[in-house]
Amino acid sequence: MxxxxxxxxxxxxxxxxxxxxxxxxxxxxxxxxxxxxxxxxxxxxxxxxxxxxxxxxxxxxxxxxxDKDVVEAITSTASKALAFGAPTKLELELAKLICTTTDIDLIRMVNSGTEATMSAVKLARGYTGKNKIVKFAGCYHGHYEGFLVSAGSGVMTEGIPGSAGIPQDHVKNTIIAQYNDCQSIEEIFKVHGDDIACVIIEPVAGNMGVIKAKDEFMDKLHSLCVKHNSLIIFDEVMCGFRVAYKGAQTLFKFKPDLVTYGKIIGGGLPCGAYGGRKEIMEMLSPMGPVYQAGTMSGNPLVMAAGIATLKKLHLDSxxxxxxxxxxxxxxxxxxxxxxxxxxxxxxxxxxxxxxxxxxxxxxxxxxxxxxxxxxxxxxxxxxxxxxxxxxxxxxxxxxxxxxxxxxxxxxxxxxxxxxxxxxxxxx
Ligand SMILES: Cc1ncc(COP(=O)(O)O)c(C=O)c1O
CATH class of the missing domain: 3.90.1150.10 (Aspartate Aminotransferase, domain 1)
Structure with missing residues (x-):
């Protein structure tokens, strides 16, 4: 064939x-x-x-x-560990590697970038007790219903404004702002400020083509979020570990409250993760009331591929x-x-x-x-x-x-x- x-x-x-x-x-x-x-x-x-x-x-x-080291890590793990649905040392190793490199307190592994971003938003809502989220036109955060509004890349290329199958109710709490536009974000906070649980952003966007967030725009976003007790989520599923040794967050002056990862941290196998400040992450079940789970989360093969990839990447500065x-x-x-x-x-x-x-x-x-x-x-x-x-x-x-x-x-x-x-x- x-x-x-x-x-x-x-x-x-x-x-x-x-x-x-x-x-x-x-x-x-x-x-x-x-x-x-x-x-x-x-x-x-x-x-x-x-x-x-x-x-x-x-x-x-x-x-x-x-890559031969990644393949070797996967094959040697496969002979003894495919899936247990139980804690493994490999999960600890990858979590520690990411947390210490990026300076975040706690991280939870999931199976895709979409799962990471939708879970981070749920956590932000659970932590703040607020419902609305702000996303930027052209940024893509996966196919979760609340994100499929002005969602960049595939959606943009196909010329679909959103997606069928999404009840209006699911997007009514999603507010769209213009990337790199201080006025747009100021106006949104003026109207909705105290109802905004979080702002999710690709700090280096890749889903409307590559566009980096400007410093003055990010500073404005940060000050508004601090003022209104809204969390900032950096979606680094694409740009994390790609644009800088310690992740895209090191390109800016402040640290986000939560960060999402995917792609590179799985070394080519299906993976995602979200992490951030301890007091926020401790809201997650089993420690707190925000429920999120996954049969395959932290799968040994994926962890082994991710560890091999990050270790090799970081071996030589x-x-x-x-x-x-x-x-x-x-x-x-x-x-x-x-x-x-x-x-x-x-x-x-x-x-x-x-x-x-x-x-x-x-x-x-x-x-x-x-x-x-x-x-x-x-x-x-x-x-x-x-x-x-x-x-x-x-x-x-x-x-x-x-x-x-x-x-x-x-x-x-x-x-x-x-x-x-x-x-x-x-x-
Ligand atoms: C910035 C960003 N967030 C989230 C996602 C969704 O990740 P996944 O396709 O692994 O669900 C993507 C996918 O390209 C992405 O680029």
């Missing part, structure tokens, strides 16, 4: 042929490659094509595909310099090529995550800016790069990810293909 026949047959058994919508490449108008294996920075499809991969499973593969240097090489190269071809682009990058926005705006700093981009040009770029052997996120509103398995040679090859695209399509 080849890519096409596998995907066509999958559609008979799996809605749209995929287990998560962005994988269908629907907006790109093509059949996605069906991936058979990966190694380092490369992945291979069922037709035998090779791609240099800049998706990295949407973030987790920061060490590259099938220069790893993040390397990721940043590769990111900068890519960013500078794209800008130079685009300029020399008179192709208007704006490149947003934070460490090893980057988006090329096809736009002549001088900055892309929120959802409205992102929506003004030339998605037709993005499609041409995406198709050109795919056919040149580069696996990229199939949406203007996603981030491209680098890993420690990428080399300068991979970046130069990307730039060569980008030059080919510019020669073909720019004016």
């Amino acid at each position: 080849n890519n096409y026949s596998i995907f066509e047959e999958s559609k008979k058994y799996i809605p749209g042929g995929v287990n998560s919508p962005v994988r269908a490449y629907k907006d790109m108008g093509i059949t996605p490659p069906v991936i058979s294996s990966g190694s380092g920075a490369l992945i291979f499809d069922e037709d035998g094509n090779q791609y240099i991969d800049f998706v990295g499973a949407w973030g987790p593969m920061i060490l590259g595909h099938c 220069k790893n993040y310099d390397k990721l940043n240097d590769l990111g900068k090489l890519l960013e500078d190269g794209i800008i130079k090529i685009a300029e020399s071809n008179k192709l208007p682009v704006k490149v947003n990058r934070v460490g090893a995550m980057l988006t090329i926005f096809f736009t002549d705006l001088s900055e892309v700093s929120n959802y409205d800016d992102a929506q003004k981009c030339n998605v037709d040009m993005f499609k041409k770029y995406f198709k050109h790069m795919l056919s040149s052997g580069f696996n990229l996120p199939p949406s203007q509103f996603e981030a491209l990810f680098l890993s420690l398995a990428h080399t300068e040679e991979h970046i130069h090859k990307f730039l060569e293909a980008f030059q080919g695209f510019c020669s073909k399509f720019s004016l």
Whole structure:
């Protein structure tokens, strides 16, 4: 069977042929490659094509595909521990690693980013006794009902304003603010201030393309939350352990009350976690009244993969310099090529995550800016790069990810293909 026949047959058994919508490449108008294996920075499809991969499973593969230490940790654990539904030493090890690195007091493991964010919001509501939550247009926090309003990435690419199947009641407590807009957040707190349990934010957004929160905006957000006894949740499911050694929270002047993780901390296996200040986290069952549980939470294989990934990442403090240097090489190269071809682009990058926005705006700093981009040009770029052997996120509103398995040679090859695209399509 080849890519096409596998995907066509999958559609008979799996809605749209995929287990998560962005994988269908629907907006790109093509059949996605069906991936058979990966190694380092490369992945291979069922037709035998090779791609240099800049998706990295949407973030987790920061060490590259099938890193030998991660695989070894999973296989050696599998021979003695698949699942017990009981405490294990591996859970302690990963929890300690994350808490000590990021300076949070307590952490609870779950099975996905969505589970982490929805549980963090429930905890914030339980702790504050308030109901309303604020999220930002273009930020995605998973598919929990209260979040599927102006939710970025997949939802944005498919042009669906929210989702069917969500009773109005479930979103009536979700208030939408504009990212990087002090006035928007001030107005919301003026009207709803004392009813707001929490503000949830991607401090480095990746789901409307890469956009970093500005310092003055974050300072304003922090002061309003302190004034109104509302918690701040940093959703670091995507940017945690990707943009900085100790997590994205170290890029800002204050610490969030709660943080959510996923992707990288599971080393490629299904994982999520949420953590924060002791007095908040101790509201969780069995210590407190906020109930959250999971048969598979803290699964031994996932813990082993996460420990191996974080240990390797943190083994050498220069790893993040390397990721940043590769990111900068890519960013500078794209800008130079685009300029020399008179192709208007704006490149947003934070460490090893980057988006090329096809736009002549001088900055892309929120959802409205992102929506003004030339998605037709993005499609041409995406198709050109795919056919040149580069696996990229199939949406203007996603981030491209680098890993420690990428080399300068991979970046130069990307730039060569980008030059080919510019020669073909720019004016
Ligand atoms: C910032 C952010 N939060 C939450 C999620 C949801 O994570 P998951 O897909 O593991 O449920 C994602 C997924 O991409 C994300 O990017």
